Amino acid sequence: MNYNFMYGNNMNFLMELTGTFAATFAILLNLAMLLQIRDMWNNKTHKGINPIMILFMFLNSFFWTMYGFLKQNLNVIIPNLLGAIFTPVVLFLIVYFAHKKYVEDKMKEEHIKPN
Numbered sequence: 001m002n003y004n005f006m007y008g009n010n011m012n013f014l015m016e017l018t019g020t021f022a023a024t025f026a027i028l029l030n031l032a033m034l035l036q037i038r039d040m041w042n043n044k045t046h047k048g049i050n051p052i053m054i055l056f057m058f059l060n061s062f063f064w065t066m067y068g069f070l071k072q073n074l075n076v077i078i079p080n081l082l083g084a085i086f087t088p089v090v091l092f093l094i095v096y097f098a099h100k101k102y103v104e105d106k107m108k109e110e111h112i113k114p115n
Contacts, residue, residue, distance in 0.1 A: 019075050026079030030061065033086035037093065045101075046094040054094065058087035 040046060061083030068076030 023075045023079050027082060030079055030082035030086055033083070033090060037086065037089055040090070040093045040097065044097060046097040049090070049094060051091060051094045054087055054090050057083060058091065061087060 036049070040049070061080045064080035065077055065084050068074070068078075068080060
């Protein structure tokens with residue numbers, strides 16, 4: 001669809017502005033994973049975090065990063081690479097704290113004092 005009739009010569013500016021906003025908010029979204037990592041580490045729990053959602057966030061970031069590399073577009077690569085890095089850390093912490101809770105519960109059942 002040709003939007004030049006609506007925006008005229010400002011189309012490139014609008015595309016760049018939209019791309020800048022999209023990249024900025026994608027970076028902020030993926031940096032928010034650092035807050036999630038911090039909260040999980042400090043609270044030593046994974047409660048309230050849906051691992052399926054985090055897995056899909058990882059897949060989304062991974063494939064957008066690959067797309068960005070294929071297009072050689074840093075506006076796509078940088079924000080999504082952050083998500084591809086941080087979401088596996090969250091997934092690891094979910095598994096780690098779930099396993100730790102499982103072991104502690106098993107030890108309680110067997111009346112063994114946990115470390």
